[in-house]
Amino acid sequence: MLTAITRQVSPSINRCELTFHAKEPIDIPRAIAQHEAYEECLSQLGARVISLPAEADLPDAVFVEDAAIVVDEVAVSPIMGAASRRPETESLARTLSIYRLLKYMQAPATLDGGDVMRIGRRLFVGASKRTNADGISQLRAALAPFDYEVKSVNVKQCLHLKSGCSYVGRNSILVNRGMVDVTRLAGFELIDVPASEPGAANALLIEDVVIVPSAFPQTIALLDARGFKVKAIDVSEFQKAEGGVTCKSIIFNVDAAP
Numbered sequence: 001m002l003t004a005i006t007r008q009v010s011p012s013i014n015r016c017e018l019t020f021h022a023k024e025p026i027d028i029p030r031a032i033a034q035h036e037a038y039e040e041c042l043s044q045l046g047a048r049v050i051s052l053p054a055e056a057d058l059p060d061a062v063f064v065e066d067a068a069i070v071v072d073e074v075a076v077s078p079i080m081g082a083a084s085r086r087p088e089t090e091s092l093a094r095t096l097s098i099y100r101l102l103k104y105m106q107a108p109a110t111l112d113g114g115d116v117m118r119i120g121r122r123l124f125v126g127a128s129k130r131t132n133a134d135g136i137s138q139l140r141a142a143l144a145p146f147d148y149e150v151k152s153v154n155v156k157q158c159l160h161l162k163s164g165c166s167y168v169g170r171n172s173i174l175v176n177r178g179m180v181d182v183t184r185l186a187g188f189e190l191i192d193v194p195a196s197e198p199g200a201a202n203a204l205l206i207e208d209v210v211i212v213p214s215a216f217p218q219t220i221a222l223l224d225a226r227g228f229k230v231k232a233i234d235v236s237e238f239q240k241a242e243g244g245v246t247c248k249s250i251i252f253n254v255d256a257a258p
């Protein structure tokens with residue numbers, strides 16, 4: 001069954017890492033309400049949501065996507081690029097070990113899950129400020145026995161690969177070409193985000209529904225006009241923390257609930 005791991009909002013989220021954004025106060029009750037609506041949206045799309053408790057001293061821990069990479073056969077626990085976030089992996093790995101064989105990265109590798117865009121048995125991995133060449137080659141080595149191909153993609157002016165592009169189904173990738181070297185994405189139909197919404201390339205595909213932040217109406221209209229099923233969701237408080245819609249869950253299949 002489709003399963004989503006999420007984590008409750010940390011009361012310390014206002015101390016989150018910021019790389020490209022200026023600090024803006026995050027309204028915690030509003031963030032909590034938005035996160036509940038996000039989890040409800042995942043449930044309505046058929047996912048069983050496993051909502052882990054907040055990590056009081058880990059401001060960014062709600063962004064679970066960055067703290068593990070999960071494919072059908074195995075999960076990889078990375079060394080995250082930001083030192084403040086590294087303790088997030090431990091409890092997540094414990095939960096994932098119920099469902100998957102776990103592999104662990106070794107220094108000097110660093111990698112954030114937000115840099116990993118999986119399309120079938122191909123994983124495109126952003127060479128970003130958070131993910132280094134050792135991280136990419138250790139992920140490649142961990143997944144090679146299961147027949148996954150790992151390709152690195154250069155990114156610029158954004159935090160993670162999936163800040164700049166996301167797979168939206170139907171062989172199509174929503175992209176901001178100013179952020180992602182698209183030469184590695186040959187063979188896919190590229191859908192450019194409107195120039196007025198450069199941050200809109202982070203979208204979450206669940207089954208055949210593309211979840212897009214409600215802050216990006218032109219992108220929603222563009223996808224809608226192309227026949228995609230789009231669900232808009234308000235994640236304004238998480239955007240202040242440089243998060244989007246993919247980063248707040250890890251989605252995978254579980255054959256039978258243990």
Ligand code: CIR
Pocket residue numbers: 016017018019060063065066082085113114115159160162163241242243244246247
């Ligand atoms: C960070 O800088 O790590 C967090 N403030 C935001 C992480 C967002 N993650 C993601 O989009 N995958």
